[in-house]
Amino acid sequence: MNFLLVASFPDSLITFRGHLIDKLLKKGMNVHVAVPGLNPDTAVYEYLSAKGVEIHDIPLSRTGVNPFKDFLLFICLCRLILTTRPDVIFCYTIKPIIYGSLAAWLMRVPRRYALITGLGYAFTGELQGVRKFLSVIIRQLYWFSLYGVDKVFFQNKDDEKLFKDLKIMSSKKQSVVINGSGVDVEAFAQTPLPKPIQFLLIARLLGDKGVREYAAAAAIIKEKRPDIVFKLAGWIDSNPNAISQNELDEWTNSGVIDYLGRLDDVQPAIAACSVYVLPSYREGIPRTVLEAMAMGRAIITTDAPGCRETVIDGKNGFLIPVRSVKSLVIAMQKFIDDESLVAKMGSVSRQIAENKYDVHKINAVMLKEMNI
Numbered sequence: 001m002n003f004l005l006v007a008s009f010p011d012s013l014i015t016f017r018g019h020l021i022d023k024l025l026k027k028g029m030n031v032h033v034a035v036p037g038l039n040p041d042t043a044v045y046e047y048l049s050a051k052g053v054e055i056h057d058i059p060l061s062r063t064g065v066n067p068f069k070d071f072l073l074f075i076c077l078c079r080l081i082l083t084t085r086p087d088v089i090f091c092y093t094i095k096p097i098i099y100g101s102l103a104a105w106l107m108r109v110p111r112r113y114a115l116i117t118g119l120g121y122a123f124t125g126e127l128q129g130v131r132k133f134l135s136v137i138i139r140q141l142y143w144f145s146l147y148g149v150d151k152v153f154f155q156n157k158d159d160e161k162l163f164k165d166l167k168i169m170s171s172k173k174q175s176v177v178i179n180g181s182g183v184d185v186e187a188f189a190q191t192p193l194p195k196p197i198q199f200l201l202i203a204r205l206l207g208d209k210g211v212r213e214y215a216a217a218a219a220i221i222k223e224k225r226p227d228i229v230f231k232l233a234g235w236i237d238s239n240p241n242a243i244s245q246n247e248l249d250e251w252t253n254s255g256v257i258d259y260l261g262r263l264d265d266v267q268p269a270i271a272a273c274s275v276y277v278l279p280s281y282r283e284g285i286p287r288t289v290l291e292a293m294a295m296g297r298a299i300i301t302t303d304a305p306g307c308r309e310t311v312i313d314g315k316n317g318f319l320i321p322v323r324s325v326k327s328l329v330i331a332m333q334k335f336i337d338d339e340s341l342v343a344k345m346g347s348v349s350r351q352i353a354e355n356k357y358d359v360h361k362i363n364a365v366m367l368k369e370m371n372i
Helices: 018-026 043-050 067-084 094-106 129-147 157-165 211-224 245-253 267-271 287-294 325-337 340-356 359-369
Strands: 002-006 030-035 054-057 088-092 111-116 151-154 175-177 198-202 229-233 258-261 275-278 298-302 317-320
Touching (some): 002 067, 018 359, 054 067, 067 094, 094 129, 151 157, 151 359, 175 359, 198 211, 211 245, 267 287, 298 340
Parallel strands (some): 002 030, 002 088, 030 054, 151 175, 198 229, 275 298, 298 317
16 A cells, blocks of 8 residues: 655654554555655765655645745645555645645545644734634635545644634544644653743744743843753744744843754753743644653643643643743742642653553554544
């Protein structure tokens, strides 16, 4: 059988789907991946090709709405399906789902699946002006593409409910909620906690990730406790909601934020932190939170879809309201005032990661639902 996986970001093929690809290969499937910008001289290309994965470059731009470019992407995917003749197609993230699923339906791919990993800026924050217009367009495109999908996977119940409430997806459409992309609990082993206390946020530098709230809370705490360290890792994305370079420079130059840049390997950064923070406005299930949990870190995150699933409030961390700098400061201060919470809650995080978010358990559910 031929399996075609369509993605928008090369690194995600290993980071988020690496174990799934391995499982498909072990089952004797011919695995094809379609992704933009995966050149033969990259480590990801070498890694996948060494496993026998067939790699196809597609003209996909993750951000921006250019009808001509998106039409070329759609035509490219139709041609790719004609040449690879997949028995199963699996698409995740917005553009692969929209154009990959439409192409698969038009070209009569026998089995078609989509994974909603998060809703992005078109579904979060105040929808006004261009953002509101884009939201309407994206919802309509989702409706058309999901119409021809056999089954839709969601990473939390809130996203599934929203799609049905907004009638983006028919209530009769088969859907399954899984526990995120999972984490390899063996690779992300529990590590000793550092002293003194350090906080860490890893994310694309977007407003919707709560980066501004994190920096504001850090500034407040540092006024009284300049010894407390607040680290930030990630990169400025070509997204309408991106943090500006000037903002980032102001935080780092003032000493509020210790900026780590973009990390190829997040494990050393997580190992060096005491508490992991993600004040995001909405997620699928945040992968970095799962990685921090697997490594035995307490979590501060928002009581928002996707985020709230990872924390039992008061057990392995604290849930705070979205956009609330005050609540974030209070949660951080609890760990500063009582450092025993760091180890106690971190241990619970590890247990939850093992029981609920093991990537092998999640992939087993997905493969079963796809009849593979």
